[in-house]
Amino acid sequence: MPVSPARLIDAEVRASLAQMAQAITMQAQAMTAQMRKAKVEEFINLKQGSMTVREYSLNFVNLSRYATYLVSNNIDEMSWFVTGKNRNLEDEYRFAMLHDNMDLSRFMVHVQQVEDNRKNRGFHDIRRPTHQDQAGPSHGGHRNNFGVREKPSFKKG
Template identity: 70%
Template sequence: MPVNPAGLTDAEVRASLAQMAQNVLRENPPVRSMADRLRDFTRMNPPIFTGAKTSEDPQEFIDELHMILVAMGATNIEKAELASYQLKDVAQSWCKMWRDSRVLGGVPVTWELFKTSFLERFFPREMKEAKVEEFINLKLGSMTVREYSLKFVKLSRYATPLVSTSREEMSRFLTGINGELEDECRAAMLHDNMDLSRLMVHVQQSGHMVRDCPQNRGQAGGNAQPRPTPQSAGAAEPPKRNRFYALKGREEQEKSADVVTGSTLSFVTPLLALNFEVLPEVLHNPIVVSTPLGENMRTDRVYQNCPIVVSGRAMCANLIELPMHDFDIILGMD
């Protein structure tokens, strides 16, 4: 009987044998001991938790540990066993007491059971609520944009319902940034490929431009702009801006050269606009609104053809987003 009836070459025979060996290993993987697992685990430099330091973050410890265990392909029972090796000091004592208190022959200790019990002990509800409150009140303040971004990402894990979508995540990130920088970067959210990472880079770049602007460095405060000198008359003119004034009386409006009486502009607050199902469009020429109190507000976002019902009458309006909190909607005179 011929040894090689198909007439295969030596290379084809070796390839066939190698494929057969791989199939056998795939169907019957070698059994690894817990000692082998522990050795692989420690080589990945997992974090340690003591439970005795105020600087330790229990949630961060669990999240980082879980990523390593998933990468190893550990089972749920192996995850719980390996995680216990990273508990030291107070946490180690708690783990021993917790395991000893369990009924012999009961349900095996899985990862979910270990994680739930661990967080209940070292990260109770009061601590979670404090983290959520810290996230809600997070502001750029004196931090750099990079420091603010890192802290935002770290705290957002405790308030996932507030950042459940990409738009909510980006909007919340910009809430902690005030002034012209926020106005500049909210328009960037309209790009289809924009996400939080790209937005953070955009904010950092825009922050440098706003800070380094000669006009911002030269102004001590307020909204006044320096008059152009004769030497700079030939320089490029700044972009034109629409102006809308909310003055106290009609007589005062008619005397102003900058006001068109009978304006049809309509406005909406950013808070109410969050509930809209349409995305805003960016105006090419930003609008500057001057209030009776002498404040100037700049806006460049408009929601087109929004349906509105007033006293049973339906109509459509183009609502310009205005950063004020004293009203919900202002409808134009038409």
């Protein structure tokens, strides 16, 4: 029903504006609740995957703000952090959580160092001598850790 502005009185205008404001507030609250629920679900499903530890840490901290009831203390924060990590070092991470002065930021630094060391160690593992190189005399001389003979054999001639 169309309303003629000339026929409205101040009380009707105020009542209409109050109803509109209430409707807008309710819509905004519903949208905020939906967004918050989506962020909480994103936090619950967060996995490191191909992200670096730094990227995963940033995403974890940003999304954990929406799920404060899930990460209400240091142990909960670190447990959720480990839950999304790759499983290969989970036991080591859970052991580190037991330290008295460990909090999320220290834990994130520890995880970064462990994974960096693991990458470096993996690189060195490739260059480590094989069991055959350390086995002792083989075909005319001892081999050192690099697979090079300690005493070269010369042909007499």
